[in-house]
Amino acid sequence: MDETTVREKMREFIKRELIRDESYDLTDDEGIITGGLMDSFALAELAVFVEEAFGVYIPDPDLTVAKMDTLNQMVARVMRDLQ
Amino acid sequence: MTLIHIAVFSTLALLYAVLVRGRGRAWALLAISVVAVYWLQPFVDVRYLDFAFPTATLLIAIGGWAATKPRDADTPSPIFTRDDLKTLIVVLGLVLAVAATRYLAPALRPTASRPPPIETVILGLALGLALIYGLARAIKGRQLVQAAIFAIIITFAIFKTDALASWLAALLRQNAGADPNLATPADLTWLGFSYIAFRILHTLRDRQTGQLPDLSLLEYLNYIIFFPALTAGPIDRAERFQEDHRALAAAAIFTPPRWVEGGGRIAVGLMKKFVIADSIALFALNGVNAHQAEGGALWLLLYAYTFRLFFDFSGYSDIAIGIGILFGIKLPENFDRPYLKNNLQSFWQSWHITLSNWARFYIYSPLTRALLRRKPRPSNAAIQFAGHMSTMLVIGLWHGVTWTFIIWGLWHGVGLFIHKMWSDRTRRWYNGLKDKPAQKRLWHGAGVVLTFHFVALGWVWFALPDAQTALSVFVKLFGGA
Numbered sequence: 001m002d003e004t005t006v007r008e009k010m011r012e013f014i015k016r017e018l019i020r021d022e023s024y025d026l027t028d029d030e031g032i033i034t035g036g037l038m039d040s041f042a043l044a045e046l047a048v049f050v051e052e053a054f055g056v057y058i059p060d061p062d063l064t065v066a067k068m069d070t071l072n073q074m075v076a077r078v079m080r081d082l083q
Numbered sequence: 084m085t086l087i088h089i090a091v092f093s094t095l096a097l098l099y100a101v102l103v104r105g106r107g108r109a110w111a112l113l114a115i116s117v118v119a120v121y122w123l124q125p126f127v128d129v130r131y132l133d134f135a136f137p138t139a140t141l142l143i144a145i146g147g148w149a150a151t152k153p154r155d156a157d158t159p160s161p162i163f164t165r166d167d168l169k170t171l172i173v174v175l176g177l178v179l180a181v182a183a184t185r186y187l188a189p190a191l192r193p194t195a196s197r198p199p200p201i202e203t204v205i206l207g208l209a210l211g212l213a214l215i216y217g218l219a220r221a222i223k224g225r226q227l228v229q230a231a232i233f234a235i236i237i238t239f240a241i242f243k244t245d246a247l248a249s250w251l252a253a254l255l256r257q258n259a260g261a262d263p264n265l266a267t268p269a270d271l272t273w274l275g276f277s278y279i280a281f282r283i284l285h286t287l288r289d290r291q292t293g294q295l296p297d298l299s300l301l302e303y304l305n306y307i308i309f310f311p312a313l314t315a316g317p318i319d320r321a322e323r324f325q326e327d328h329r330a331l332a333a334a335a336i337f338t339p340p341r342w343v344e345g346g347g348r349i350a351v352g353l354m355k356k357f358v359i360a361d362s363i364a365l366f367a368l369n370g371v372n373a374h375q376a377e378g379g380a381l382w383l384l385l386y387a388y389t390f391r392l393f394f395d396f397s398g399y400s401d402i403a404i405g406i407g408i409l410f411g412i413k414l415p416e417n418f419d420r421p422y423l424k425n426n427l428q429s430f431w432q433s434w435h436i437t438l439s440n441w442a443r444f445y446i447y448s449p450l451t452r453a454l455l456r457r458k459p460r461p462s463n464a465a466i467q468f469a470g471h472m473s474t475m476l477v478i479g480l481w482h483g484v485t486w487t488f489i490i491w492g493l494w495h496g497v498g499l500f501i502h503k504m505w506s507d508r509t510r511r512w513y514n515g516l517k518d519k520p521a522q523k524r525l526w527h528g529a530g531v532v533l534t535f536h537f538v539a540l541g542w543v544w545f546a547l548p549d550a551q552t553a554l555s556v557f558v559k560l561f562g563g564a
Contacts, residue, residue, distance in 0.1 A: 021511065036514055039428060040443060041467055041503065044451040051456075059294045060448035061320070064440075 001082065006054065007075045013049050014071070018042040031069045043068060056081045084314055086357065088123065089402060092311065093349065096409035100337035108331045112305050112410060113170070117141065117177040118193050119310035124274040126195035129252065130259040131203075133195040134182070136273045138204070140308065141174060142211040143235075147283040148303040149219045150231035151290040167300040174304065175208060225291065232287050239280050242271055244484040275313040277481060281441055282307050286321050288445055296322050302329075309414075311406040315399050317417040318437040327412045334411045341408060348405030355398030363391040368556070370548045377559045385560065388546050389539040393422060396435070422538070425530030427495070427502045430538055438478065447474040467503050472496035482545075487553055491544035498537055 007028075015022050019037050032038045038046075043063045050056050056078050068074050084092075095115060103111045120137040127133040163171075182204040184192040192198070199207075222230055241247045245268045252270035253263035286303070289295035298306070298321060306324040335341070366372075368381075368388035376384055400417040407414040419433035431439045451470040454461055461469075472493065479492020506513075516523040540557070547553040 036510065039503070039506070040447065041451060041463075041470070044448055044470075045455060047448075048452055048455040059289075059292050060444045060452075061289065061294065063444075063448055 001054065003075060003079055006078055006082065007071065009053060010046075010050075010074055010078070011071060013053075014038070014046065017049070018045060026071065028071045030071075032071070033065045033069050046074070050078055054078055054082055084123065084399070084402065086353075089349065089353070089406070092119075092406050093409070096345070096406065099410060100342075105332045108334075108336070108411065109301055109305060109328060110173070112309070112331075112412075113173065113301060114177060116305060116308045116310045116313070117174055118181060119313060120275075120308055121181050122193040123310070123314055124195060125272055127270055127272055128265075129255050129261060129270050130196075131199040132255060132259075132270070134198045134204075135207070136276075137194075138178060138207060138211075139273075140275065140279055141178065141304075142208075142215065143238075143283065144279065144304055144307040145171070145174070145212070145300070146215045146218075147231065147235075147286060147307065148298070148300050149215050150227050151286050151295055151298070151303070153297060154224075164299065170300040170304065178208060179204060228287050228291050232284060235280050235284055235287070239277070240484065242273060242276060243480065275308075278312065278314075278316050278318055279307055281318050281438070281481070282321075285318075285441060285445065289321070294322075296325055298325060309407070309412065311403040311410075311412075312414055315396070315403070316435075316437055317400060317403065317414050318441055319414055323415065324412065331411045336409075336411050345405045345408035348401045348408060350405075352398045352401030352403075352405060355394045355401060357398075360391050360395035360398060363387050363394065367391040368543070368546045370552060373547055373552055373556050378562075381556065381559055385539055385543065385556075389422070389535075389542055392542065392545075393418070422535050423531060424534055425527045426506065427498045427534055427537060428506075430534055431495070431499070434538075438481070442474045442478050446477050447471070450474075464504070468500050471499040471503070475499065486550040487544045487547060490550060490553070491541055494541045494544060498541075 011026055014032065015024050015026055019026070019032075026032070033043070040063070046068075047058050047060075047063055050058055058077060058081075062068070062077065068077065092115075099108070099111055120140050121134070124133050124137050127136070179201065181193055182198045182201050184194065185198040185200070189197070198204070218230070219227060241251060248268035248271045249266050252266035252268065255270065256266050257263045286295055286298075286307075302325055303321075305328060306319065306321050309319070309324070312319065364387075366384060366387045368384040372384055373381075397418040404414045404416070415437055417436050419436065421430050421434035424430045424433055447470050450473055451466055454466040454469060460466075473496075475492040475494075475496035476489065477492070478495075479488040479490075482488045482491075513523075513526070516526065540560070543556050543560070544550075544553045547556060
């Protein structure tokens, strides 16, 4: 699976399931957690989605604001273990 | 840490900066930490126990390292390098040197009371190491890590439960030829064990998930028993500590910016802990004045306790971080203006941050993920409730297995759950307030006041010795008799 597909799948999941606003214009480098759109529960939901959709397990200590605040960071983390 | 401890550590920091170079720095940290484990341990009224606890700390840390060490399938015993062996010999030598101070005048001993005879210490160390070695050889692969996690949790439960601690204290008193009827949980005051246990559990759990970097015995011990963080944290993470530790040899330690930063943190911490917190403590809520005050005076006592706790604990963290900086290790921050947060989740992201993170990584997140994976999947509300309640219950129990800490934990669990329900329903509306700054400020301010009072009322359970007193204070705060 290429990076663009991963990125768009994640963007769609975050908008539909986590922000719950499909019309939201989610950019690649906006702070999703620091911007108040996602919390630690949403991070856990995202981690389970990543496991099921891409077969990548993100360890719990990596689910932090510092490491997973933007779509760019999330995609990079998934691609690291996908390749 | 007392003022004397802080003064001595600061003086040692100066000598370390001026005299110690290269790889010697890691060894110097080890030497100071090992002696500090004994020096910081308070007096315990059972003979030799204030020597036995620090020794047990060191053995448990060595055991933690042995359990987390990556092993080949063909070689069942831990892979010791020459450096690891050297570390072990240095630690044993230091323990024997501390024990040998039994022949010196009391003022020259680093221990709270006279250490046991050298031959007893040698026997204890030999038995401890033989046990670690035997278990590491006998238990294979993942089971060793599981057994170590189990052993730490059981030890923790015994020491944190008053009834079990009293039973063990009576047993130890009897063994030492003292009156077992005088046993109290205070006999088992084991300095730093709560923090050490949580650091070791983090390494064991990360080993299970394959996340733990390979640590030498020197790195592992320095991480677990790093002396500024021994008494009350912060709870660093091994991979972060390792980065600083590896950079130590080449780091510029004796530089003005480092000393301004480290010295400044220590000065701020001293002011917060020994001036502000100790002054407020004179009229902070406690088991005695809780019975005497009522109405506005009782609220004043509660506010005083709320601020005393913050200044005491965050001041302590400042001192620990400051000393760490002087020695070249940048411990993680533990507080970030917690009483100015506008919701309970933000409060827990800024109060005792390293403990909250620990609980999020090892309780909340794995439990929530496991429930999210279940088919059929429970409702989000049920998962969130289970996640918050379990996490806060563990944080409560970490402080002690008592009803008051359990209720305090559940108080925050319920609060976090309610906040989650509320914020999910109001998030879009709240984010929409970006264009209405006056309204946003008003809601933010209301959130700060509400969160502060929710936290302050929670401290009633934390501050008082028993649930009955806490409940009566609660009733009196709201005008009841």
